[in-house]
Amino acid sequence: MADFAQLDDTSEPVPGSPAKHSAQTAVSMGRVLIDRLTPDTSVLLAFGLALLVVSLGVNLFLEESLARLGWSLLLSNSDIHAPTGLALTLLIGTFATNRLRRPRRCRKPPANDDMERAIEILATQPNASAGLVRLGDKKILFSECGKAFIMYAQQGRSWVALFDPVGCRKAWSGLTLKFMEHARQAGCRAVFYQVSPDFLPVTVEAGLKPYKLGEQAVVDLTKFDLKGGAWLKLRRSINRAERDGLQFSMLQPQDVPAVLDELLAVSSTWLEAQNAAEKGFSLGTFQPRYVAAGPVAVIRLEGRIVAFANILSVASDGDAFIDLMRHIPDTHRGMMDLLFVRIMEHMKAQGFRTLNLGMAPLAGLSTHNKAPLWNHVGERIFRSGERFYNFQGVLAFKAKFDPEWQPRYLVVSGRGMPVVSMLDITMLIGGGLKGILRK
Numbered sequence: 001m002a003d004f005a006q007l008d009d010t011s012e013p014v015p016g017s018p019a020k021h022s023a024q025t026a027v028s029m030g031r032v033l034i035d036r037l038t039p040d041t042s043v044l045l046a047f048g049l050a051l052l053v054v055s056l057g058v059n060l061f062l063e064e065s066l067a068r069l070g071w072s073l074l075l076s077n078s079d080i081h082a083p084t085g086l087a088l089t090l091l092i093g094t095f096a097t098n099r100l101r102r103p104r105r106c107r108k109p110p111a112n113d114d115m116e117r118a119i120e121i122l123a124t125q126p127n128a129s130a131g132l133v134r135l136g137d138k139k140i141l142f143s144e145c146g147k148a149f150i151m152y153a154q155q156g157r158s159w160v161a162l163f164d165p166v167g168c169r170k171a172w173s174g175l176t177l178k179f180m181e182h183a184r185q186a187g188c189r190a191v192f193y194q195v196s197p198d199f200l201p202v203t204v205e206a207g208l209k210p211y212k213l214g215e216q217a218v219v220d221l222t223k224f225d226l227k228g229g230a231w232l233k234l235r236r237s238i239n240r241a242e243r244d245g246l247q248f249s250m251l252q253p254q255d256v257p258a259v260l261d262e263l264l265a266v267s268s269t270w271l272e273a274q275n276a277a278e279k280g281f282s283l284g285t286f287q288p289r290y291v292a293a294g295p296v297a298v299i300r301l302e303g304r305i306v307a308f309a310n311i312l313s314v315a316s317d318g319d320a321f322i323d324l325m326r327h328i329p330d331t332h333r334g335m336m337d338l339l340f341v342r343i344m345e346h347m348k349a350q351g352f353r354t355l356n357l358g359m360a361p362l363a364g365l366s367t368h369n370k371a372p373l374w375n376h377v378g379e380r381i382f383r384s385g386e387r388f389y390n391f392q393g394v395l396a397f398k399a400k401f402d403p404e405w406q407p408r409y410l411v412v413s414g415r416g417m418p419v420v421s422m423l424d425i426t427m428l429i430g431g432g433l434k435g436i437l438r439k
Contacts, residue, residue, distance in 0.1 A: 110140045117142065118149050121167045126317035129356055130166045134290055137280050138162065141179055143171035150179050153281055158424035159183040160191045162282055164199040172202050180206060180413065191421045192411040194282060194359065203411040210409045211374045211418060215364040217357040217403035221348040224401075226341065234400055238341050241334035247300045248342040256292040262305045263291065263298075263326075270326040281429045284310065284324035291324065297343045299327070299335055306331045307339055311347070318353035340401060357403060360395040364405060374417055 110118070118133050118140050130151075133140065138151040148167030152159055161179060165172045183190040192203060193213075200210055226235050251259065267286045271278065278285045291310050299307040307327035313320040322343065327335060340357075347355055362382040365375040382391045410425075412418040 109136050110138070114140045114142075117146070118151070118166070121147065121149060122314060125167050126314060126319055127163065127166065128312045128314045128319040128321035129323075129358075130163060131294070131312035131314075131321065132162065132282065132284065132323070133166070134293055135280065135285060135287065136290075137285075141175070141182065143167070143175040143178070145171050147171055148175050150175055152179070153428055154186075154188065155424040155428040156420070157188045158191045158421050158428075159186070159188045160193050160281070160421075160425055160428055162193055164192075164195050169198075172199065173205070176202055176206050180208075189421065190413050191418070191425070192409075193425055194408045195411055197407060197409075200409065200411070208411045208413055210411045211372070212365055212378070213408050213410050214359050214361040214378075215405040216359050216408050217398040217401070218406055219344060219355045219357060219401055219403045221344060221352055221355055224344050224348055230402075234337060234341065237334040237337040241332055241338040244332060245301055246306075246332055246335060246338055248338060249298055249300070250343075250346050251296045251298060253292060253294055256296050257288075259296075259298070259305060260288050260292065263296070263308055264288075266305055266308060266328055267324075267326040269328050273329045277430075279429050281425075283429060286324065286326070297339060297346070299339050301331060307335050309339060309343065311343065313347075313352065318351060319356065320347045320352045320354070321356040322358065336397075337400075344401070357398050357401065359408060360391075360398055360405075361389065362391055363395045364407065377417070 115133075115136065122130055122133070124147075132138075133149075133151045138153045141150045141152065143149065143165075145168065148165050148169075148171035150161045150165050151163075152161040154160070159179070159182075165175050180190040190208070192199070192208070194216075195203070195210075203210060225231075256263075264286060284290070294311055294313065296308055296310045298305050307325075309322050309325045311320055312323050322340070325336075325339075327339075344355055362378045365371075365378045365382070367376055367379045385391060386393075410418060410421070412421045
């Protein structure tokens with residue numbers, strides 16, 4: 001015990017004693033060691049720069065290469081299943097979007113003057129779906145000549161333009177470059193979503209890369225006719241629906257305000273049954289002013305509205321687009337068949353030439369040996385991703401109306417698969433992560 005008592009003695013050393021010299025020596029050695037281990041300012045700056053380069057390199061690797069590697073493993077003979085691969089890719093994309101520098105936001109809605117200018121241009125061009133600009137959830141960028149515009153929104157580091165530029169085609173090239181430059185100045189990537197083959201040459205010349213998204217169903221109304229054996233099943237479906245009391249009518253814009261409460265009730269019931277939040281961007285949302293801006297097709301049962309769809313149209317080339325579709329679930333098996341067929345017949349009688357039924361996502365992707373990896377990934381998701389989206393069901397429903405299938409593309413800047421861009425678009429349409437998780 002005496003030895004331990006001596007070790008625990010905390011009395012101060014006597015001045016001039018060996019203990020004091022030992023302490024001073026230790027302090028001196030510590031200072032020298034600290035001076036040796038502490039780099040100068042130039043070394044610290046060099047180390048910081050190297051760390052920044054490595055961080056950016058890892059970020060780029062995650063975005064452009066790791067996703068490609070993951071999907072290559074998925075498409076090989078490994079035991080990784082498609083849903084697992086999809087979840088892994090989304091996780092990688094989520095991590096990759098956590099950038100070191102946040103871009104400037106551009107969520108401010110368009111000014112009233114810009115919206116009025118855009119609506120004037122709508123009447124001069126053939127794409128009825130461009131009427132989605134009326135939602136007011138997208139920014140508007142005009143060409144220098146003022147005869148064309150791009151509607152877009154920002155999510156993460158992506159500036160996502162919806163559809164081809166709207167308006168004068170001669171202005172497309174300059175407007176595309178202007179959009180890309182503005183996105184670059186904001187620290188973002190330019191992305192074009194659901195563009196047509198007509199726009200691809202412009203994007204290729206601008207150095208962008210296209211990826212096929214799926215196919216859009218467009219019905220040629222000049223040839224639409226339910227006569228003949230090929231339409232027998234569809235005729236039976238709508239005849240049964242009408243025998244069971246379902247009635248179709250087309251409401252003109254001036255008649256829509258009187259039934260907005262009924263339409264809202266149908267919309268709310270549908271969203272609740274789907275456990276879904278309102279989407280947006282490339283999909284219509286229930287906004288009273290937006291719904292009442294054009295004709296609305298309705299189905300009634302015993303005088304009560306049980307289904308509806310609002311119609312966007314342009315007079316220039318006779319194109320129409322079925323946008324917002326809502327119905328009370330489990331009302332009648334043939335209800336939506338009746339709604340679509342009667343819309344087609346009505347629009348044909350009004351002189352319209354085409355009716356756009358919207359996209360069938362990931363449909364029509366070629367998967368031959370020379371096809372890009374993106375196509376193989378998309379085709380695998382189309383076949384195995386029903387838990388995430390009703391890919392095959394949407395295709396089957398639209399196919400029964402014998403449409404012309406037109407390819408639609410995603411066009412982005414940069415290299416590698418556009419996983420991050422697609423994640424940003426998904427978040428944009430779904431209203432953020434919370435909206436996506438509700439479905």
